[in-house]
Amino acid sequence: MVxxxxxxxxxxxxxxxxxxxxxxxxxxxxDGVDKATVNFxxxxxxxxxxxxxxxDVLKNVLDVCKKMxxxxxxxx
Amino acid sequence: MTKKQKKILIRILISAFLFIVCIxxxxxEYVDTLFLISSYLIIGFDVLKKAGRNILHGxxxxxxxxxxxxxxxxxxxxxxxxAVFVMLFYQVGELFQSxxxxxxxxxxxxxxxxxxxCANVIRDGKEMSxxxxxxxxxxxxxxxxGEKIPLDSIIIEGSTDxxxxxxxxxxxxxxxxxxxxxxxxxxxxxxxxxxxxVKEFEESTVSKILELVENASCNKSKSESFITRFAxxxxxxxxxxxxxxxxxxxxxxxxxxxxxxxxxxxxxLTFLVISCPCALVISVPLSFFGGIxxxxxHGVLVKGSNYIEALGNCKTIAFDxxxxxxxxxxxxxECKCCExxxxxxxxxxxxxxxxxxxxxAKALKMEGITADSAYELAGLGxxxxxxxxxxxxxxxxxxxxxxxxxxxxxxxAVHIAKxxxxxxxxxxxxxxxxxxxxALEKLHTLGVNQTVMLxxxxxxxxxxxxxxxxxxxxxxxxxxxxxxxxIESLLDDGTVAFVGDGINDAPVLARADIGIAMxxxxxxxxxxxxxxxxxxxxxxxxxxxxxxxxxxxxxxxQNIIFTLSVKIIVLIMGALGLTGMWAAVFADVGVAVIxxxxxxxxxx
Numbered sequence: 001m002v003x004x005x006x007x008x009x010x011x012x013x014x015x016x017x018x019x020x021x022x023x024x025x026x027x028x029x030x031d032g033v034d035k036a037t038v039n040f041x042x043x044x045x046x047x048x049x050x051x052x053x054x055x056d057v058l059k060n061v062l063d064v065c066k067k068m069x070x071x072x073x074x075x076x
Numbered sequence: 077m078t079k080k081q082k083k084i085l086i087r088i089l090i091s092a093f094l095f096i097v098c099i100x101x102x103x104x105e106y107v108d109t110l111f112l113i114s115s116y117l118i119i120g121f122d123v124l125k126k127a128g129r130n131i132l133h134g135x136x137x138x139x140x141x142x143x144x145x146x147x148x149x150x151x152x153x154x155x156x157x158x159a160v161f162v163m164l165f166y167q168v169g170e171l172f173q174s175x176x177x178x179x180x181x182x183x184x185x186x187x188x189x190x191x192x193x194c195a196n197v198i199r200d201g202k203e204m205s206x207x208x209x210x211x212x213x214x215x216x217x218x219x220x221x222g223e224k225i226p227l228d229s230i231i232i233e234g235s236t237d238x239x240x241x242x243x244x245x246x247x248x249x250x251x252x253x254x255x256x257x258x259x260x261x262x263x264x265x266x267x268x269x270x271x272x273x274v275k276e277f278e279e280s281t282v283s284k285i286l287e288l289v290e291n292a293s294c295n296k297s298k299s300e301s302f303i304t305r306f307a308x309x310x311x312x313x314x315x316x317x318x319x320x321x322x323x324x325x326x327x328x329x330x331x332x333x334x335x336x337x338x339x340x341x342x343x344x345l346t347f348l349v350i351s352c353p354c355a356l357v358i359s360v361p362l363s364f365f366g367g368i369x370x371x372x373x374h375g376v377l378v379k380g381s382n383y384i385e386a387l388g389n390c391k392t393i394a395f396d397x398x399x400x401x402x403x404x405x406x407x408x409x410e411c412k413c414c415e416x417x418x419x420x421x422x423x424x425x426x427x428x429x430x431x432x433x434x435x436x437a438k439a440l441k442m443e444g445i446t447a448d449s450a451y452e453l454a455g456l457g458x459x460x461x462x463x464x465x466x467x468x469x470x471x472x473x474x475x476x477x478x479x480x481x482x483x484x485x486x487x488x489a490v491h492i493a494k495x496x497x498x499x500x501x502x503x504x505x506x507x508x509x510x511x512x513x514x515a516l517e518k519l520h521t522l523g524v525n526q527t528v529m530l531x532x533x534x535x536x537x538x539x540x541x542x543x544x545x546x547x548x549x550x551x552x553x554x555x556x557x558x559x560x561x562x563i564e565s566l567l568d569d570g571t572v573a574f575v576g577d578g579i580n581d582a583p584v585l586a587r588a589d590i591g592i593a594m595x596x597x598x599x600x601x602x603x604x605x606x607x608x609x610x611x612x613x614x615x616x617x618x619x620x621x622x623x624x625x626x627x628x629x630x631x632x633x634q635n636i637i638f639t640l641s642v643k644i645i646v647l648i649m650g651a652l653g654l655t656g657m658w659a660a661v662f663a664d665v666g667v668a669v670i671x672x673x674x675x676x677x678x679x680x
Binding site: 008016017018019021025035037038039041042043044046067068 | 133138139177180181184290291293294304307352353357358361362365477
């Protein structure tokens with residue numbers, strides 16, 4: 001049975017909704033990410049991924065965030 | 077305004093000042109040009125920087141790139157004033173947008189400020205003030221008058237009135253005594269109480285509600301999906317059109333004429349400026365988010381924007397009768413006895429139902445009367461042993477299985493058999509909720525033209541209730557499994573909502589397009605199973621939910637139409653050379669600000 005883990009992060013300094021939408025699309029394309037949602041207004045990032053691979057997937061997610069939005073910090 | 081916003085404001089003011097100075101004939105042309113270039117760089121350096129950096133990362137077509145190309149292009153065609161003005165206008169617009177977004181975020185955050193951030197816990201006999209997340213199950217808290225209940229707990233000392241407004245949206249006071257459960261987020265009104273913590277911070281009601289609202293953004297509505305797809309297509313199309321506009325007409329009209337090239341390139345640049353769909357991408361999700369926030373203020377929790385759309389389009393609502401349209405508490409209305417006294421009949425019934433939790437059992441139970449043993453017969457009733465008598469209590473089917481011909485009645489009745497012989501039946505009535513009639517009428521006026529009632533009760537009872545409330549379709553005598561089939565049969569008529577109490581309606585809630593659980597205050601199971609949760613059990617909230625959903629949808633459509641119309645008009649005018657770049661910037665940023673402000677109306 002595949003256990004899906006869901007974690008919520010706070011995104012600081014995300015100002016452009018278009019960028020948030022692009023980030024969400026890019027994160028959803030990462031292998032291992034079941035579903036990624038960027039809530040621009042609550043400034044939250046929600047990642048759903050396979051529990052066993054979660055730490056690896058999370059590293060990829062943080063890399064992509066850093067590349068697309070260097071000024072935006074992801075906090076737990 | 078944040079620090080970042082203040083810095084940008086200062087740059088805008090300096091740049092604007094320099095710009096105005098250049099318009100006046102104060103200085104000569106060379107000084108003017110110097111000032112203009114400085115003004116441009118002051119106001120535009122970060123845009124240029126971001127554009128360059130994004131190109132390196134492969135992200136070419138974003139706002140920064142477009143604005144940079146547009147203004148640099150203007151500079152190359154010798155229109156320095158234009159370049160500065162457009163960049164200035166753009167940054168002013170962006171600042172407005174940033175402030176508007178910040179304000180809407182704050183409004184939403186305020187709405188959700190139901191979370192208590194400190195609690196008075198008694199440890200080692202001393203009272204300490206700590207954050208609720210540091211308190212464990214079983215600890216003792218003190219809550220004074222006017223303070224918020226920090227965690228779900230039970231009263232162990234004192235009695236008071238509790239205001240559940242933060243959770244249900246209703247300012248009705250509930251009296252709570254020792255042994256009663258009180259929920260986090262509610263306000264203690266009258267006196268000091270001591271509480272024992274039942275649920276820790278993450279599990280307490282307030283946290284659950286906030287989590288629900290935050291996660292609601294995962295369930296996107298059709299409009300939001302449309303906008304995402306549209307935005308992905310819109311920008312490239314406009315950019316290609318701009319390219320075509322810059323190149324094709326000059327090729328045909330005046331190949332050698334630099335002035336014509338300049339003119340058409342300028343028009344193409346205008347196109348580029350409008351090609352950002354920001355206004356739509358921000359305002360549509362914001363409208364829905366505002367709608368979700370606004371609804372939660374009324375005590376209606378919606379688990380996704382798609383459900384807001386569904387509620388707005390809903391034309392058929394199916395209600396579970398017991399507990400939803402009625403109070404779910406039966407009372408004895410009549411006894412038909414067969415060779416025994418009325419009191420004895422009631423006694424037998426009380427014994428038989430002593431172990432049952434069915435709503436009917438509650439009306440028949442008597443204090444101190446307990447059966448020695450009892451077991452349930454699904455769909456039929458219950459069989460119990462009491463004072464060495466075998467008592468059967470249940471419906472007519474149960475009696476028939478014992479070869480007894482029961483008293484015939486169309487109303488809800490419990491038939492009693494003692495040692496295999498018919499003893500009589502007790503007729504019960506269920507009280508309809510006072511506000512049910514007005515709530516249903518309101519739903520009809522809102523366009524819900526089909527109201528359906530589902531119940532396991534007899535046809536006579538069901539029809540009587542339906543008639544009183546003006547319900548259009550009635551399905552009675554349903555077994556629990558039948559309810560799902562009824563919902564399925566209704567799905568062809570359009571969007572179907574089902575309203576129940578959530579506890580044993582899980583499959584039905586799942587099958588309906590919108591599963592609505594009522595009276596969910598304190599019921600985790602209901603909150604889990606449903607798509608929309610009404611925290612208290614008032615039917616009027618249902619009408620409110622539909623009204624607010626419709627309003628939200630209206631605003632979304634207003635924003636979409638407004639944004640697209642303005643953009644298309646300015647695109648056409650730009651192509652025809654009828655307007656300058658400033659109009660393009662307005663069509664992009666100004667429109668976004670207006671759309672955001674409009675979207676914030678959903679927070680009411």
